[in-house]
Amino acid sequence: MAGNSDPLSPRAKLAVTAGKAVAAASRAAGRGSGSVIGGRVALKLDPDLLARLAQNLDCVLVSATNGKTTTTRLIAEALRAAGPVVSNALGANMPAGITSALAGGSDAKFGVIEVDEKYLAGVARDTDPKCIALLNLSRDQLDRAAETRMLAENWREGLAGSKAVVVANADDPLVVWAASSSPNVIWVAAGQMWKDDAWSCPSCGGVMQRPGDDWFCGECGFRRPTPSWALSGDHVLDPHGSAWPIHLQLPGRANKANAASSAAVAAVFGVPPQVALERMYQVQAVAGRYDVVQFEGRDLRLLLAKNPAGWLETFSLIDPPPTPVILSVNARGADGTDTSWLWDVDYTRLTGHPICVVGDRKLDLAVRLEVANQQFQVCENLDQAVQLCPPGRIEVIANYTAFQDLRRRVGN
Structure with missing residues (x-):
């Protein structure tokens, strides 16, 4: 080369x-x-263009079902302390989008690359990364994404023998199993709120035991590794036991977990946790997510949630009742056309919130809310839903293409 x-x-x-x-x-x-x-x-x-563009960069790849776009942004901000960064910051995370992003960064020292889970092994071969961050694996796009254990197996085979330092979430058994084939792993206790994809052991199929925050397989002995980095409340604990405060403009526990993983990645590149975490404060919104926009005299906060794990995290950060909530679900190509995942989401967490439902698949969502005993109204479009809400804050939660539709409508 x-x-x-x-x-x-x-x-x-x-x-x-x-x-x-x-x-x-x-x-x-x-x-x-x-x-x-x-x-x-x-x-x-x-x-061979992707490999050629990556050869002069120190690359980090970020892959997961949830949080990869945000984590990519946080890592990119942290690494700018050490030199110019090129990144696919808008989430075009398959080989074509990654190639396009790297082609625009001729003076960059670092490449911070979000990678779709299905393409991780191939992109890792092409880019010879210094570091790979693995955050979580959960069910997503059921009509076309491989079953989660198959994705984990794909990662495990693709990363075996990789020279990259793998920064992996010790709290997700699927991620741990996938990362365990790598010779050089840094474990981060980043937490796992959604556990429904990790009740059986990915190694032997046995039943996973989950006492407290720990986990292990009672049959083959596969167990949670000891983390060297950890999220602890509003702090990141580094391998020396020092606690560094997390200051983010992004809301929610999930983003603190993303910051903890990002700090561990930054340290691989020589950026100290204090510097990395201070720089992450610059990130206010990620491709429109978490933005608050004025529309029809209301303050709409735009929240993206694409699968059960994402909806669960999003419900945990919305304002308390009686803040109105607008839910929008589509099932176009980029979303996955199978909406059966709606039945995996615990909508009873919205009890007390006035709910309006919009989007291509509003009736699928209405049936699900009816079964969950929620009070809701089905609306023709966003404008009608907003007009049904009093002035003030509205939480708007949408899946992928529904989110893009909303951004266009509110001019964001």
């Missing part, structure tokens, strides 16, 4: 230029950022 002083080959330069041109044309036509189509064109012209 080319050394550090070698520029990109003529073919690679052509691929980058063509990709940028196609992306610009796509943006001009109003079809989004253009990063995915641009990356696809570039990879067609030079299939």
